[in-house]
Amino acid sequence: MKIPFSPPYIDDDVKREVLEALDSGWITSGPKVLALEKLVAQQIGIDHVACCNSATSGLMLLLHWYGVTRGDEVIIPAYTYSATALVVMHLGATPVLVDSGADFNVDINKIRDKITSKTKVIMPVDIAGWPCDYTALDALVNEPEIQKQFIPKNETQKKLGRILILADAAHSIGASYHNKPIGNWADFTVFSFHAVKNVTTAEGGAMCVTLPEPFKNEEVYKTLKLWSLNGQTKDALAKTNGAGWKYDIVYPGFKMNMPDLGAAIGLAQLRKYETHILPERKRVFDLYVQHFSKYSWVQLPPHNSEHKKSCYHLFALRIKNITEHQRDQMIEHITATGVSVNVHFQPLPLLTVFRERGFKMDDYPVAYDSYSREISLPIYPELDSIKIDFIVNAVAAAYHLARHLPLSSGEGQG
Amino acid sequence: MDDYPVAYDSYSREISLPIYPELDSIKIDFIVNAVAAAYHLARHLPLSSGEGQG
Numbered sequence: 211m212k213i214p215f216s217p218p219y220i221d222d223d224v225k226r227e228v229l230e231a232l233d234s235g236w237i238t239s240g241p242k243v244l245a246l247e248k249l250v251a252q253q254i255g256i257d258h259v260a261c262c263n264s265a266t267s268g269l270m271l272l273l274h275w276y277g278v279t280r281g282d283e284v285i286i287p288a289y290t291y292s293a294t295a296l297v298v299m300h301l302g303a304t305p306v307l308v309d310s311g312a313d314f315n316v317d318i319n320k321i322r323d324k325i326t327s328k329t330k331v332i333m334p335v336d337i338a339g340w341p342c343d344y345t346a347l348d349a350l351v352n353e354p355e356i357q358k359q360f361i362p363k364n365e366t367q368k369k370l371g372r373i374l375i376l377a378d379a380a381h382s383i384g385a386s387y388h389n390k391p392i393g394n395w396a397d398f399t400v401f402s403f404h405a406v407k408n409v410t411t412a413e414g415g416a417m418c419v420t421l422p423e424p425f426k427n428e429e430v431y432k433t434l435k436l437w438s439l440n441g442q443t444k445d446a447l448a449k450t451n452g453a454g455w456k457y458d459i460v461y462p463g464f465k466m467n468m469p470d471l472g473a474a475i476g477l478a479q480l481r482k483y484e485t486h487i488l489p490e491r492k493r494v495f496d497l498y499v500q501h502f503s504k505y506s507w508v509q510l511p512p513h514n515s516e517h518k519k520s521c522y523h524l525f526a527l528r529i530k531n532i533t534e535h536q537r538d539q540m541i542e543h544i545t546a547t548g549v550s551v552n553v554h555f556q557p558l559p560l561l562t563v564f565r566e567r568g569f570k571m572d573d574y575p576v577a578y579d580s581y582s583r584e585i586s587l588p589i590y591p592e593l594d595s596i597k598i599d600f601i602v603n604a605v606a607a608a609y610h611l612a613r614h615l616p617l618s619s620g621e622g623q624g
Numbered sequence: 625m626d627d628y629p630v631a632y633d634s635y636s637r638e639i640s641l642p643i644y645p646e647l648d649s650i651k652i653d654f655i656v657n658a659v660a661a662a663y664h665l666a667r668h669l670p671l672s673s674g675e676g677q678g
Contacts, residue, residue, distance in 0.1 A: 211548050211549075211600050213549045213550060213588055213593070213597055213600070214588065215406075215550035215551060215588050216552075216588065216589075217590065218406075218412075219410075219479055219487055219590065219591060220475075223481070224474075224478040224479060227242075227474040227475070227477055228471065228474045228478075230474065231470050232471070236470060237469055237471045238446055238467070238471075239445050239446065239470060240445075240447045241447075241470065242470035242473035242474045242477060243261050243467075245473070246411070246468075246477050246480065247259045247260060247261050247416070249477060250401070250480065253391070253483070253484065254392075254394065254418060255391060256393055256418055256419075257419075257427060258419040258427045259393075259416050259417065259431075260417045260419065260431050260434040261416050261417075261467075262414070262415050262417060262434075262467065262468055263413055263414060263415070263438075263465075263469075264402070264414060264415045265293070265400050265401065265403075265404065265415035266293040266297055266415070267415060267438070267464070268400040268415040268416065269293070269297045269333070269400050270300055270301065271434060271438060271466060272398045272417060272434075273298065273301055273303070274301060274437075275433065275434065275437070276330060276367065276370075276376075277363060277364040277366055278298070278301050278330050278331060279302055279303060280301075280302035280303065281302075282301075282328055282329075282331075283303065283305075283306045283326060284298040284304070284331045284332070284333060285306045285321055285329060285331070285332045286305050286306070286307060286308070286316075286378075287307070287309075287310060287316035287333075287335050288307040288308060288309055288558050288569075288573075289309075289310040289314060289337065289555060289558075289574070289577035289580060289581065290378065290558070291380070291554075292561060292564075293380075294333055294335055294378050295307075295558055295564065304328075305558075306329070307559070307569060309573070309574040309575065309576045310574070310576045310580055313340060314337040314338060314340065314511075314512070314526060314580055315334070315340060315342045316335065318342070318343050318346045318350065321347075322350060325356060325373070326359070327359050327361050328361075329359075329373055330367065330373065330374065331373060331374045331375075331376050332347065332373055332374070332375055332376070333376045333378050334375070334377055334378065334396070335378040335379075335380070336377070336381055336385060336392060337381065337524075337526070338381055338511060338520070338523055338524035338526045338554065339381045339382045339385050339408070339521040339524065340382075340385070340518065341382060341385050341386070341387040341395075341518045341519075342377075344375075344395035344396065345388070347396075348375065348395075351372050356372070357371065369424065369425065370397070370421075370422075370425075375396040375397050375398075376398050376399075376400070377395065377399040377400065379392050379400060379401050379402075380400065380401065380404070380407070380415075381402070381407070382401070382523065383407070383409055383521060384408060384409075384483060384521035385521035386518070387517060387518055387519075388517050389519075393418040393420070394418075396420070397420065397421050397422070398419060399417075399418040399420070400416070400417050400418070401415060401416045401418070402414075403416065403472070403476050407523070408483070408487065408488070408521055408522075408523055409476055409479045409483055409487070410475060410476060411468060411472035411475050411476040412472045412475060414468045414472050419431050436460070436463060437461055437464060438465075439463060439465070440459060440463045440464070441459050441460055441461030441463030442458070442463070443457050443460060444457040486591070487591055490590075490591030491521070491523075491590065491591065492522050494525070494590065494593050495520070495522040495525055495589060497595065497598045498587065498589075498598065499513060501602040502527065502602065505609075509527070509528035509583070510527070511525060511527065522589060524589065525587040525588075526554055526585075527585050528580060528583040528584050529583050529609060532583055532609075532612065533582065534581075534582035536612040537584070537585065537612075539611070539612040540585060540605070540608040540609060540612045541553070541585060543607065543608035543612065544604045547604040547607075549587075549588065549601050551585050552585075553584055553586060554584065555581065556581060557571065557574055557577040559573070559574060560578075587601055587605070639659070641659070642655060
């Protein structure tokens with residue numbers, strides 16, 4: 211049986227919406243992008259969402275908006291996708307890595323020690339769709355001692371008067387924290403609509419603008435839209451309107467706008483996200499939990515908390531008491547059965563670009579431990595119980611093979 | 625702008641016309657006539673003046 215890891219959700223409604231965009235004669239940024247922004251904002255319960263061509267672009271644009279530059283430090287998890295760090299480096303600033311907690315997410319308690327007078331931003335990441343502890347983060351950046359350390363270098367930083375919280379929520383659209391959707395809990399939150407995400411525009415992202423007073427979020431939204439389109443006062447659609455061709459460039463902006471063609475996919479998916487796609491992901495997640503609970507060698511991903519609700523982006527299984535090599539062997543065995551799996555993530559210090567900059571894996575032992583025992587399983591609506599049984603059996607057989615145990619040993623079954 | 629007179633000259637007299645596969649000769653005639661009429665209107669010339677016809 212061939213089971214792909216994360217195919218995009220493409221149904222007739224998605225096809226219809228994309229065809230509508232194609233037939234309209236307008237395929238780049240236009241009405242579909244605006245409709246997607248409105249729908250995301252409505253579902254999150256906020257007023258201002260600006261779409262862009264990737265979460266990476268959104269994160270970089272927002273760091274730039276805050277004036278992050280050479281000499282500044284940005285605190286990020288060691289356990290994340292490389293984009294979280296690369297956007298910091300693109301601006302000439304320094305990523306400061308912090309180890310994980312037991313739930314994959316950054317250990318908030320370890321952030322405090324990494325804060326210096328150069329720290330301008332903290333970027334928490336909701337790994338696998340599991341929310342970080344945002345109230346703890348908010349309390350931390352608002353502590354008088356931490357605020358006293360903060361040295362603003364421009365008017366925007368003076369206005370906020372503290373470290374900015376920029377949530378890398380690439381995985382967590384649809385998740386909630388204290389019964390409020392992710393998108394409400396940071397100064398800015400960035401979602402990813404990359405092809406493998408719960409909601410996709412093929413490539414794309416969305417910036418949720420929820421700054422506190424005295425910032426005017428409407429104005430910030432307009433600035434982000436302007437800066438994401440070269441600093442141009444009119445988008446291409448507005449320019450085609452007869453005599454309105456004349457535009458101005460009022461800021462040296464970037465080319466980060468989302469096309470309508472991609473937004474059409476996201477729109478159709480988002481309309482049924484809360485009612486169909488998310489419940490279906492939860493069904494698959496719950497079935498995995500039910501099946502794997504009987505194996506004592508399995509460490510289930512975080513999924514049960516009074517204050518946190520996952521959006522079930524990944525099923526990040528960890529295997530107890532195995533080495534990285536044995537995990538890799540398990541993946542080979544699972545893949546041989548036709549089931550595609552993945553690993554989230556290789557901690558940054560394992561990657562050449564970060565290793566060459568002096569980051570050492572030994573400094574982030576929890577991140578390494580999670581990584582070395584982790585296997586991400588397929589999770590999407592099309593997985594029925596037969597496929598899930600097949601995947602669970604493939605994982606169990608791979609465990610026994612990697613540990614050189616007889617398949618019939620029954621070891622670890624409760 | 626004064627330092628780039630040729631660029632300004634080109635810009636100030638330029639109009640980009642539609643050009644794509646779907647344009648048939650009827651549409652192209654229509655576009656050409658629209659441009660010609662616009663020229664006469666902008667120059668305050670009678671449309672029937674024939675000015676500029678070779």
